[in-house]
């Protein structure tokens with residue numbers, strides 16, 4: 074037993090390591106990034122039999138790489154943010170049909186409140202969709218314990234298991250205690266043949282077997298230590314029955330001491346839903362309040378259609394806030410408790426302070442030359458993508474007109490150009506290009522679409538803290554050429570203010586070209602430069618110290 | 622004992638290292654600590670806020686309820702005002718005085734400062750000037766930790782050793798400078 078103060082993300086990473094992890098793959102995405110960063114640090118520190126840890130081009134390749142490790146009998150972890158699971162949905166949905174021997178655990182971090190995301194989708198739907206168990210920790214200790222358990226569960230049921238995190242747990246720190254690490258699995262290739270080849274006839278058999286496993290999963294949920302029913306009164310019904318999932322339990326506990334009448338409380342940390350426990354809560358309560366972090370997923374399941382036998386309060390009738398995160402204050406309100414008295418002070422209206430590009434960010438210089446060109450045109454479209462440069466959509470730059478999902482800039486630009494709109498530009502970062510832009514560019518090449526793609530190459534995944542891009546900057550023009558873009562229309566530019574006028578001219582020339590062209594604007598992210606210099610300075614000082 | 626703190630500022634101002642210094646000291650005193658951080662997009666020059674909860678009992682969650690905070694520690698005066706509703710009626714607000722003006726509609730400086738001064742319990746610290754005294758602008762954080770230290774339920778020594786722990790990696794000089802910054806803040 075030892076004590077570590079860890080982020081929720083780091084507790085997942087350590088839990089996986091102590092579960093005998095052999096391989097981990099992921100794509101950076103807030104709030105999931107710190108899981109892999111912890112695993113990378115540990116892997117780099119070395120040691121005998123240390124796990125593999127790698128960033129992948131995107132969440133789909135990450136998932137498949139993990140399946141490859143599992144095929145060899147090893148335990149593998151995949152990490153991503155909620156919208157990343159949309160990208161990985163193909164392998165994710167098929168993996169439960171495989172005969173998994175080396176445990177596969179997917180740690181996916183949702184972002185209710187959209188602190189750093191474009192939507193609030195709730196990954197629990199995906200676990201249900203794929204018919205696999207989902208474990209939802211409420212604190213750092215559970216993040217550790219559940220991850221360890223998830224690997225066992227995965228091997229016991231021969232399906233992947235999901236760990237669902239949310240921002241506030243991923244990025245909150247607390248001390249946890251750990252237990253002895255388990256050894257890695259020995260290498261043992263799965264019986265390829267029938268178990269891992271999803272041809273229709275075989276897949277049908279596997280699907281039947283997955284359906285057959287559901288009863289076992291239900292049973293495990295009913296018995297799970299993470300699904301606890303506490304009854305407030307043994308002899309008669311309580312007025313209130315509360316169901317919490319995820320972090321809702323913390324906020325409920327924060328306030329429950331002030332409830333004046335007795336209540337029943339069921340917390341659910343493991344799904345599929347423990348139906349018998351839910352029924353027993355309903356039987357012993359007069360009214361139900363459902364508090365779940367995320368979408369009203371459990372609530373819909375319990376309400377059914379027109380079959381309500383008791384009053385149910387939740388997100389669907391407005392008693393719990395439908396959008397954004399739960400917190401101690403809105404849960405308090407849902408419980409009918411008066412708000413706490415705060416300091417009374419009228420600050421007047423305060424201006425908001427939205428995030429913005431760093432001072433001296435290379436994207437600013439790139440957007441400035443694009444803006445000048447756009448302002449000189451009667452008609453134009455600038456699509457953009459997911460990354461720091463999406464902030465260019467806000468004042469004062471206001472250049473991008475669309476930001477939808479990873480890679481959408483290029484494919485949407487193609488659609489717009491082929492609809493007949495003139496002067497269509499797609500702005501995408503280097504890492505997003507490798508993630509999901511390549512395929513869109515192939516489409517452009519195939520149809521010779523009149524699109525000008527601007528790859529802003531800052532040689533890093535900046536938004537998530539400066540992870541290395543998959544391939545070095547210098548390789549980017551070769552990659553673009555390899556995809557079939559004409560060499561004359563691959564233009565590599567400096568993203569500096571001093572190059573502004575020249576860059577304006579190049580963009581005008583490429584907009585006049587009748588086919589796909591790619592402009593790569595190159596300058597390293599200011600933040601990574603700073604970090605690099607700091608590291609160098611530290612190394613120098615350390616060396617100097619050593620000589621003394 | 623329960624002590625709830627709201628830490629705030631602008632992304633990049635080092636709110637997290639303030640939190641880390643206090644959290645490390647509290648843990649060394651055997652207290653339970655929960656700390657919620659801000660990573661990702663908001664860190665790019667936006668308003669950031671972090672919750673820090675210290676207690677000798679189990680802490681139910683990572684977020685401080687509105688009306689429960691004992692202390693606001695802010696790196697910037699406008700940001701200090703943003704979270705006053707988290708304070709208990711008798712809560713205290715400590716903030717660095719220099720504005721971080723990265724928005725076009727930043728209010729009149731005098732009105733911001735006078736609002737902070739009219740809070741029932743507030744302290745404006747000229748952290749930038751004190752950091753300059755120790756010879757490094759980046760020491761503003763530890764000046765603020767020093768200024769907050771007289772209110773925190775933690776002994777001075779454990780805060781100092783927490784600062785030492787945090788900066789050891791960066792060498793003796795940096796440790797010394799940050800300890801000096803802490804002391805200047807404490808006596809401000």
Ligand code: SF4
Pocket residue numbers: 429430431433434435436461462531535536598599600601665
């Ligand atoms: S982190 Fe880098 S890419 Fe992102 S806004 Fe700052 S300088 Fe620009």
